[in-house]
Amino acid sequence: MTRLSYRTLSNLPDNVITADIAPASVQVGIVHLGPGAFHRAHQAMYTQQVDKDGCWGISAVSLRSGQLKDALQQQNNLYTLMILDDKPQTAIVSALKEVLVLEQDRAQVMARMTSPQTHIISLTITEKGYCLNNDGSLNLEHPDIRHDLAHPDNPISAIGLLAAALKQRKHTNTGDVTVISCDNLPDNGDTLHGAVTLFADQSDTALSQWIADSICFPNTMVDSITPASDDALQKAAEQVTGLEDAWPVQREAFTQWVIEDKFSGPRPGWEASGAIITHDVQVFEKAKLRILNGSHTALAYLGSLCHLNTVYEAVTHDAMHTFLNTLLHEEILPSVDASDALNPGQYAADILKRFKNRHIHHLLSQIAWDGSQKLPPRILQTVKDNLAANRSIALLSATVAAWILFVVRASQSDTKIIDPMGETLHELVKTHNGHLTNVADALLDDKRIFGELSQNTAFRNTVHSQLRIVAAIDSQNVSQQLAALCQ
Template structure:
């Protein structure tokens, strides 16, 4: 079977969706840091669709470390297939990404793209940990990458340092028509990114920092679409559908949402014509997604793994877990924030539960469980804090926290590795826990990099987490209903 590439892209089955533009004439106007599966299933697809309305908005993907995406896509001229998995699956050929560079190997080319006058958008999906923030959401000057980059500003390793280096050149050349867009699941993501970049720049040059504050916009955004990792089964399925081999197709559910603050320093693609929402207030959408979708996702991941389930759809299909998640959403998350006036929260919750139950999406709980130390503060702890202020229940939200603590203790006791930037600290602390004692919670909640003292010192929080932790201690695949009923 042939390899997908430019020469055979027009010979694919008629059922494969193509966007209508001339890829050969397409210039690059966007640089994206972190061209992983989510970017390629989300922002790149919106951009691919918008290219039908004109503009030089091809994407240069920049991998901060990994060479996998670059090397696999290079063999097929950076084309790839999006599989939209629903009752009626669909396949789309995506050509918006024109090139992929790796910072470690191609630093000069990366800087040329970032500093080009024709580059008007820099976007990021580098995960929460890629922003090098402390517990207060500000630049962590003690972070290993930040320390390195401040000492070596022309050879940065972090996204923050790389942006500052590029902005230094743009400042000198007065190329200010640039908007930097965070697309990560981080509350106030654009604001936090902007503050971190300015704080980093100020350590080097006050005039640069002032110029960034005056000229460069960092809009807040909200992104949403469940995107499981690519596996061999997907590659086989895509090959059968498009009748050529694709090294690295990606998959997602049919639902896809992108909300962007209408705050730009320069031009942008015609995203508004292909379903992107522009607004002056992203916070309502953002909180709805972070708290309702992401918060329940993490809770389902940690409780579902303890119950012996492998995927989201398997876990949510168990009546006791479905009851836990739906009750948490309706009774504790929904009252914690003010949703946009046009949003029906109860309807949104039902849509989330339906999306979780989609049997065509094989979303691994273990994948969602990654980077818990970075995710929980935004997905659960903020909601808990607001509920305590309002006098609302935190019983079920605390169950999600307690399930994460058990996840750590189980990993430590079984000598399992976990994907988390604080893995060593978390596992060392968890190794000193029994798995069934209240003192475990005291030890784990003392990890200040995750749990702020103002929250830990509230007895309602520590008591609720302890109660849930002790209840979950006996949870296993044989007693799911009886244990969860006691939560």
């Protein structure tokens, strides 16, 4: 089959969406760190839709893997976006001008990040890529951060790389760049700003002050369910386009991007493609982290225990739907304030409707990755608020209990735990011989995950109580045990 490329764009069927301008003419104006499926399905498409002058092409930088570079370099970095809904759409995204790999292309990466033509540096590196402590501050003892502090001209972390690039921009007086985190972190822009300035302050207080005074790190909220690419997607993309594509991506039709109106240089007119530019991102961010991401986390761990595979399977399972609905209305929604911009109840109803999109094959196993990083912002912050307000934490605690059991069973079956603490978790289970109560106590003692909740007796007791019920779930009593969790 003919490969997707600039040369073969003219072969596409008329119903496939393409950019309004010739992709070969677009110049780089954005550097993006972490060009995973979400960025390619989300921010890249927003940018393509508004880049009418051809000055906002994206230089995509992988911090570790060269797989994407190898896959896309034979097709001019074009790829197919499949939008899955009852009325599906297909688009060819041409916003990526190049894919660089930090270790292979270090000089070129730095040149792009410090170029006067680059006005946006954005990131989707997942929670673990920020090398943070439980309280959201930079972990100066993280191995990657320690490496970068010792070798500032050869950084391997996103934080060290940003500091190095901003140092050079300071010297060349090119501070007209905005750094935009698009990851699921509370106050992600403020958190990234704090991490970069603290890193710089370890060796160059003048740089730290310049970053604080000159560079904007707007808070953002991003949303669109984006399942991992697979062979079935590749075949579907080829069937629609008639062209071979080494790495297409997919997402649901719904997409949202909320960006704080705080920039230190030029930017694309993203609002023309539906982005919300606002002074109050927090109301959207809190709702998304707690309602959508919190629900996803609960489904991932409890659904897996119930032998369910996808979000669609879990949310259309009667007992699991009842559990999730109770969790939302009794424990999550009371922690999210209503505002003129957002009705939490309607937002939750819309999310449940999105989860029931039968065209989205979103694996629970994928959502379950990096639990030690995801639990604090998605579940534990809500637990803290509910304890302070004397509200129920039973089902939030059941989610924590399900994660503990997930870790134990993965370790005992020698399944790799995909988590920045994966080896630590495996060794902990091994040390306690898989004894569930002892493992739970050891995990709850870990302040890197649970912070002040490690010392909260009510929380610990509730987790242990729910753990006994969760551990008894099997294929024969799913409905009964899920109902027991809600009592």
